[in-house]
Amino acid sequence: MLFCDRPENVDALIGLPNLRRLLAEWLHHRNSLGRIPGRAQFPPEALRYILGNLFLMEIEGEGEAARYRYRIFGSNFIDGRGYDLTGRYLDEHPDEHAALHARHAYRIMQHKPYAMLGRRTILDTYGLPLQLEVLVLPLADEQGRIRYFLGGQYHSRIPVDQANQRRGEASYACAPAAILLEECASDPDLRRLLMDWENWRGDRHMPSRSDFRPETLGYLLGRLMLLDLEPGEPPRLRFRLVGSDIVQNRGFDLTGRLLEEHPDPAFAKTAPAIYAQVLATRQPLWVSLNLASEIGLPYRLEALILPLSSDGETIDKVLSAQVSYSP
Secondary structure (H helix, E strand, O other): OEEEEOHHHHHHHOOOHHHHHHHHHHHHHHHHHOOOOOHHHOOHHHHOOOHHHEEEEEEEOOHHHOEEEEEEEOHHHHHHHOOOOOOOEHHHOOOHHHHHHHHHHHHHHOOOOOEEEEEEEEEOOOOOEEEEEEEEEEEEOOOOOEEEEEEEEEEEEOOHHHHHHHOOOOEEEEOOHHHHHHHOOOOHHHHHHHHHHHHHHOOOOOOOHHHOOHHHHOOOHHHEEEEEEEOOOOOEEEEEEEOHHHHHHHOOOOOOOEHHHOOOHHHHHHHHHHHHHHHHHOOOEEEEEEEEOOOOOEEEEEEEEEEEOOOOOOOOEEEEEEEEEOO
């Protein structure tokens, strides 16, 4: 799971108290200064509560040529991993998968004052599952340019029975389109839709339903869904349009029904939380689900969920597309 959005939107998603405290301090400094805080606002003595789980990266170079060098690499990282990355670059990180995800997020964060929250399950050296949670925040120099990333990261033990249950749950990422295109969306039609959404959006936070015509989406038309957001606490999503391929494959038509009324128990359990992330972050979301048909045959569902807004700021509709694969 990867989120990259305004710090205020990330706050509610943080699970660990020390990471939440770090974000609260960053927000306090930003609000007091009226700008992105810098290194001076985070002296080591003020970070004792998290120092062993802290890292600081410096941006060297500009644009696509920029590299990221570790200036601080917490003692708990060194003890737990058996190596010290202080002074080394991100592209020298032994975990190439983690470095790739981080690099694309940092590219976005160089130009926008976003925070990044990542969470994933990993295995320790004995093959036992751990939950990793990481928060990364931008720091600026005297000219207001983002030149550092301050991060905190923790691992927590997951009981093996819980880890086994999680294998059947969703894999997802809620992030700017550029990150999803690089990291997640593999189906060519979903990638095309994501690029179309980005083009419709222009300089706005998200596009409007009036920015596209159904006939321009012929490559996905039978696999599209359009949902209306109904105000309330919490807001509810109602299916306005469900593609013919989806109706035929699932054997039911959800047009006019609420999201939580979906007859597939696995989908009904996971979908509200997934859509809630789109509403909270106003970012595109990619998801992959392992499900079973009515007769028990397994299949993988890959979907793209895209927010729409009449004014470019407030979500009033959600466009979703999905493709299914047999294992």
